[in-house]
Amino acid sequence: MAGFFDIKARKDAAAAASSSKAPTTKQETPRTQPWVEKYRPKTLSDVTAQDHTITVLQRTLQASNLPHMLYYGPPGTGKTSTILALAKQLYGPDLMRTRVLELNASDERGISIVREKVKDFARSQLSNPPAGPAGVEYRKKYPVPPFKIIILDEADSMTQDAQSALRRTMETYSKITRFCLVCNYVTRIIDPLASRCSKFRFKALDSVNAAKRLEEIAGNEGVMMEKGVTDALVRVSEGDLRKAITFLQSAARLVGATQAASGKVKEGDAMDVDGESGATVTVAIIEEISGVIPDDTISRLQSAMQPGKKTSRYSSVANVVTDMVADGWSAAQVVSQLYEKVLYDETIPDLQKAKITMIFSEVDKRLVDGADEHLAILDLSLRVADVFAEE
């Protein structure tokens, strides 16, 4: 108790407590961490396949000047990763907290927040690296340019009002603050904001780069993969690397976990086990967890739609559709897969395809509006079948 006022002793105790605690958490994190976070690029050069953007940013890194930026592109292409990596390289770990403000759709971002939180942060003083030799050392490692960065992630879900409130703020404090807006749809950002930023488009990942990255991760994690799994992953994820990585991790978990459970290995060893015993991830597992409908189900629907014995067409289509709905396949998935099937079918004449596309667009709109799935799929398949029967 005598030591209560002894600040130094308390500090030591606190340090001891935290250091004894730290290793345990550290031990746990790598296993429980999603691979998406674990393999988030640490530096700009790690970012996969956005060469153009990265070269431009590398140059700004050396010049230590930065414009306001607007990143846009489909999900899973590395927008958030890029800005986080850039910030890390600019400020280093110690200053990240004070120099970078990250706001996303999970935070309240109404007009009041823009007025208060963002503005307060934008006009606050710059924090500096510690004085003395340590600071000099720190500056050697990281450029620490004289401005802060405000990252507005998922900016397309901000209201118009909130966006307009940003306009003046961006200009007034541009001496000490840079904004980086990240969004999927550049059209949802109001023009005055977009014109204040230099825009970077992130394109969907091409299959070669995505496959390379996936194999790298699989290699690091010791996941055995059947041949063709990377292709399947790339196919089902449609250029979304995050989705592909999540699928890979889920598949590895399922395989590893089932293996561990069936082999009566103690829990917790699951991750090490799948490396050794060679449980492999198969294409079927990938398709199952990604919610893709197996090919033969779709073919069954397609063959039911073909004109044949005219009397039974309704009932055969209706039966297949009822089964599909009861099996829980989602209508959006049915629509997109059937669409691909029909469009790439060479035997269907162009005129029919044009008509079919019209039907698809209508049904898709209905589904987005929340229409009933059973009726929508049945309607779709019957009408497509009608088009087939026309000739």
Added chain:
Amino acid sequence: MALLVDKHRPRSLDTLSYHPALSARLRALAQSSDFPHLLIYGPSGAGKKTRTTALLKELYGPGVEKIKIDARTFQTTSNRKLDFTIVASVYHLEITPSDVGHTHDRVVIQHLLKEIAQTQQLDALARHRFKVVVVNEADHLSRDAQAALRRTMEKYSPNLRLILLANTTSNIIAPIRSRTLLIRVPAPSVEEIAQVLTSICARESWTPIPALHARIAVDSGRNLRRALLMYEAVRAQHEVVTADTPIAPPDWEALVGVVAREIVAERSAACILRVRAKLYDLLVHCIPPTVVLKTLTWALVGLLEEGGDDGVKGEVVRWSAFYEHRIRLGSKHIFHLEAFVAKFMRIQESYLMGMDLDF
């Protein structure tokens, strides 16, 4: 006395009666050290909720069955108070954000999840460090609420796991789908339902009647909950139950059947008026308009069976889908139901006259 549905609901993964592969997979997930966010989807009555509760029990042991109901109040930015009910145990909590309506579910998601995510597991002896939040009717969440989930799921993953329950993945935005492990729960097959009914007979010490079970299974449309309720109704209504005991449809279904027969029999303005009163009756008794329209469509198509012309049936389904969409968009349901009835009469008439009136 509890209903059959509740009384015989399986409480653990071992007692689940069908989809053994899925149960094995869930058990494996629960035992592995890293448990992902889940999105469980499937038609209603397939057993999503039962599997979730069983999974929670597997995760934390019997402690999850001690639940309490908690009423909370949230304040929106416009200072409106929202009352919200949470079902919670020490380890998990269960919310239905669509209760507070489409415009405010975001507030609940933002406040509640963050609050939970920022507190650690209280029970030091708990098997897992994280808490589980079960979100019911996730497909009814608004876009904003789903967007709010996105980063929360990544940022707070050490303390929080989500289990989203949905009927379909169509309305779930892609970023959420890519962050969760999708688990599909298909509806049980007709045979599986019959088996479940037989096993319940054994437990209730009733004599099993396979023929009746098979009929109920077919009638239920592969919905186990419905099958059980129907079975219970049959048992309650009749002293002696045999293989040919009629299965009485629910009142509203019977009424829809009457409507369908009337429309097919008579096509006139007077008939529309008569039908209108019945449709209103259904709506007043809180039968969702979509359900009315769907049941009516199946009934009509069934009645057309004898005629056996594909063209008419296709046409009926087409307009049914059209008016169902209208019901979603519009605000006055009866208009669209009536419009469908009128449309059907016209289709039927023009077909019988052998003329192609343009629609």
